[in-house]
Amino acid sequence: MDNLPTNQSINRDVGVAALFIAALRRDLMLSLRRKSELVNPLIFFLMVITLFPLGVSPEPGFLAQLAPGVLWVSALLATLLSMDSLFRSDFDDGSLEQLLLSPQPLFIVVLAKIAAHWMMTGLALTLVAPLIGVMLFLPSEGMPGLMLSLLLGTPTLSLVGAIGAALTVGLRKGGVLISLLVLPLYIPVLIFGTGAVQAAVTGLPIGGYLALLGALLALGITLAPLAVAAALRISVSG
Amino acid sequence: MAKAEKKWLPRWFYQLASPRWCYQICGKLLPGFSLVTLVLLLGGTLWALLFAPADYQQGNSFRIIYLHVPSAILAQSCYMLMAVAGAIGLIWKMKVADMVAKSCAPIGASLAVLALLTGAIWGKPTWGSWWVWDARLTSMLILFFLYLGVMALNSAIESESTAAQSTAVLALVGLVNIPIIKYSVEWWNTLHQPATFKLTEKPAMPAEMWMPLLVMVIGFYTFFAVALMLRLRNEILRRERRSGWVKELLLVK
Structure with missing residues (x-):
């Protein structure tokens, strides 16, 4: 018990960057140890994509036309499904309460958790997307647009989804509810994301779409962690 | 008694924060508002259906605008009110503001449905189909989804104060998103005529x-x-229901 005060004083000295990196490392390590959580969104992404040629038409020209939208919708659903686990395990084992009680700014911790989640889902989806684009006969001109739009758009999806995850973390049946809350908010990202891919396929400049996606991301980074922090405090205390 | 500060607002305004006074003030306002509503809606409908001239292109079918536009405007205003009331409840912990926010959601959702239905009925003679994936229809549909999300979250959380706070956060997030959704959908596709009323x-x-x-x-x-x-x-x-004045009120009547 003697060294408790010194411990606390050491903890208070942690800088913002060190806090961010520590939280990021912890979450990355946790999710790397649970391999299924890393792989499941990717498998889901691949499976949903497979359903489209089976359900709609295997004809290459038609699939190429469909590809930007299908890729983006599947990436969006894969992110959404993985969202529920963002705070769930921390809530169950009580470490979320410790995070809320800690003197460090919750904004930074939340941002780090979302960043770790994005690296495990959004970044992985972005890296797998060209392969799936080829399977859907997406023309090679569309690939840069696809990669860049996913790279800028999926972090926004994680940020907005985290608000839904934080609001539903205290509930036992969070799964379906979170999609109801979050899906309408995903629509702008979907519109600009598919717009970028379609523009890239037809050879039009994609700078405007990417700028808009970047603006949404900037807005998300500045505002979403605030909402997530507020929502976590409400969910955990209630 | 020296007045330390000037009161900007009348006394009844502060009393609205107390559930008991709010109940009584609303009770006093209700008859007047009901009368005005009846006169305005009845008069407006008769004026619109009988005396307003028919449109030179759309004929009489345009008259549904008199239901469509007000319900669409109200569906949007109601979301604003819900978010603002939610914010007031969140910041100042006012119970009445929470209750206002909760009461807004079903009304707003039904107004959004009314706007969508009248839009569909109007779309059939004008555009030739019940539903068009047009920007303004789609953003009204998304507004309806936002209302549904708020209502679903509110009913999923058992504790009433937690539910009110959570829905307030969600409503505020939605409020930030509504303009973004509106403009992104508008750039995506539009067929609809521009807004009827503009302030400028x-x-x-x-x-x-x-x-x-x-x-x-x-x-x-x-x-x-x-x-x-x-x-x-x-x-x-x-x-x-557990407070004294409600019991008194119920026993007296």
Whole structure:
């Protein structure tokens, strides 16, 4: 018990960057140890994509036309499904309460958790997307647009989804509810994301779409962690 | 007694924060508002259906505008009110503000449904199909989804104060998103005519057409106030059922 005060004083000295990196490392390590959580969104992404040629038409020209939208919708659903686990395990084992009680700014911790989640889902989806684009006969001109739009758009999806995850973390049946809350908010990202891919396929400049996606991301980074922090405090205390 | 500071607002305004006084003030306002609503909606409807001139292109089918536009305007205003009331409840922990936010959601959702339905009925003769994936229809549909999300979250959380706080956060997030959704959907695809009323310009239609519309819009606002007050009074009674004044009120009647 003697060294408790010194411990606390050491903890208070942690800088913002060190806090961010520590939280990021912890979450990355946790999710790397649970391999299924890393792989499941990717498998889901691949499976949903497979359903489209089976359900709609295997004809290459038609699939190429469909590809930007299908890729983006599947990436969006894969992110959404993985969202529920963002705070769930921390809530169950009580470490979320410790995070809320800690003197460090919750904004930074939340941002780090979302960043770790994005690296495990959004970044992985972005890296797998060209392969799936080829399977859907997406023309090679569309690939840069696809990669860049996913790279800028999926972090926004994680940020907005985290608000839904934080609001539903205290509930036992969070799964379906979170999609109801979050899906309408995903629509702008979907519109600009598919717009970028379609523009890239037809050879039009994609700078405007990417700028808009970047603006949404900037807005998300500045505002979403605030909402997530507020929502976590409400969910955990209630 | 020296007055330390000047009061900017009348006393009854502060009293609205107390559920008991709010219940009584709403009860006093209700008859007047109901009367005005009845007069405005009845007068506006008769004016719109009987005396307003028919459109030179759309004929009489345009007359549904007198239901469509007010309900669409109200569906949006109601979301604003819900988010603002939620924010007030979140920041100042006012119970009545929470109750207002909760009562807003079903009214707003039904107004959004009304706007979508009248839009579909109007779309059939004008565009030739019940539903078009047009920007403004789609953003109204998304607004309806936002209402559904708020209502689903509210009913999923058991503790009433937690539910109110959570839905307030969600409503505020939605409020930030509504303009983004609106403009992104507008760039995506539009077929709809531009807004009828703008604050900065005179309406494009002649006065005989937009005057009844204005009456209808004001009538819808007062109707909304009546519906909100009725729901609010019920909500106050339900939540304050254990307090003395509610028991007294129920025993006296």
